[in-house]
Amino acid sequence: MQTLTQHLQQQGISEPLCQLILTLAETSKSISRAVRQGALAGVLGATDHQNVQGETQKKLDVITNDMLKEALKASGHVKGLASEEEDEVLPVSEQGEYLVCFDPLDGSSNIDINSLVGTIFSILPAPAGALNEQSFLQSGRQQVAAGYVLYGPSTMLALTTGKGVSFFTLNPDSSAYLLTQDNVTITPDTAEFAINMSNQRFWEAPMQTYIADLLLGSMGPREKAFNMRWIAAMVGDVHRVLCRGGIFTYPTDNKNPNKPYKLRLMYEANPMAFLVEQAQGKASTGYQDILDIQPERIHQRVAVILGSANEVDTCLAYHQETYSDQEPEL
Ligand code: AFP
Numbered sequence: 001m002q003t004l005t006q007h008l009q010q011q012g013i014s015e016p017l018c019q020l021i022l023t024l025a026e027t028s029k030s031i032s033r034a035v036r037q038g039a040l041a042g043v044l045g046a047t048d049h050q051n052v053q054g055e056t057q058k059k060l061d062v063i064t065n066d067m068l069k070e071a072l073k074a075s076g077h078v079k080g081l082a083s084e085e086e087d088e089v090l091p092v093s094e095q096g097e098y099l100v101c102f103d104p105l106d107g108s109s110n111i112d113i114n115s116l117v118g119t120i121f122s123i124l125p126a127p128a129g130a131l132n133e134q135s136f137l138q139s140g141r142q143q144v145a146a147g148y149v150l151y152g153p154s155t156m157l158a159l160t161t162g163k164g165v166s167f168f169t170l171n172p173d174s175s176a177y178l179l180t181q182d183n184v185t186i187t188p189d190t191a192e193f194a195i196n197m198s199n200q201r202f203w204e205a206p207m208q209t210y211i212a213d214l215l216l217g218s219m220g221p222r223e224k225a226f227n228m229r230w231i232a233a234m235v236g237d238v239h240r241v242l243c244r245g246g247i248f249t250y251p252t253d254n255k256n257p258n259k260p261y262k263l264r265l266m267y268e269a270n271p272m273a274f275l276v277e278q279a280q281g282k283a284s285t286g287y288q289d290i291l292d293i294q295p296e297r298i299h300q301r302v303a304v305i306l307g308s309a310n311e312v313d314t315c316l317a318y319h320q321e322t323y324s325d326q327e328p329e330l
Helices: 004-010 015-041 059-075 108-113 197-202 205-219 234-244 265-278 309-323
Strands: 046-050 056-058 078-083 098-106 117-125 145-151 155-160 165-171 176-181 192-194 247-250 282-284 304-307
Touching (some): 004 176, 015 117, 056 108, 059 117, 117 265, 192 234, 197 205, 205 309, 234 247, 304 309
Antiparallel strands (some): 145 155
């Protein structure tokens, strides 16, 4: 089976980008070991710090964030980095060719219940000139690579460099990532949706109507039964969608008027949207493709509707019917 290194070389990826991706992959092996040790390493539980998101940081959020920062700084190919766990962007090396945005441990609320968590990363070209937040505010279409590592029953890396999506599985004996699926493709139709139903009363009307019709099953306008899943870790829900199709959505809601969206654009929505589109799926806010958004802030949040292309189109049709004359500000 082909190793990650062989796959990257075969794809004609530039040496600097190849080395950067391998740095992320090597660091994910250390993160996988830390996650697997769990309580045995005293890494569970929360710190008494809040991050810029206003979320209490778990011990593993901080540990994994430090591991990635140290490895990326040492790589020599990173001009700057942005992390969910860092208030500001961090300059690294003037000579770095790339910017890296990452969520070091997505789904960290799952850590203490031994459920799925993962690392999500997005690699952008580094513009010339001094590094600041503006350097990062590039649309998702500028990404040169994106992926995630899912720390599940097996540790899996999903990667795209703009030439399709590949899955690599970590061999625990050899500690090598081996290519286990190439040209990953999302089925265009599905009968499976993923949403946090507890927010139903806070959604906009189009999403309420769309989900209500799914729940009516064969008795309703969709004329078929739908199944529901919710992992509460985007990395796990998106992996399921890449593996067997589905629609995943964290729509806008008015539960907290100061926070109409949940998922972060630069290091959750954009990398996942790049993977999904490369796998022939779709990724939208409900009103525009996620990859077309012009970012305004590094920790900006957006609504996300992604997955099987035909099902996303059906969901978007509900939005067009109800809001054809207006599009909310992002
Ligand atoms: P945490 O990293 O704070 O656990 O948040 C995970 C996440 O950003 C995303 O991965 C999930 O899809 C979503 O939040 C789950 O949100 P709910 O907890 O509101 O269901």
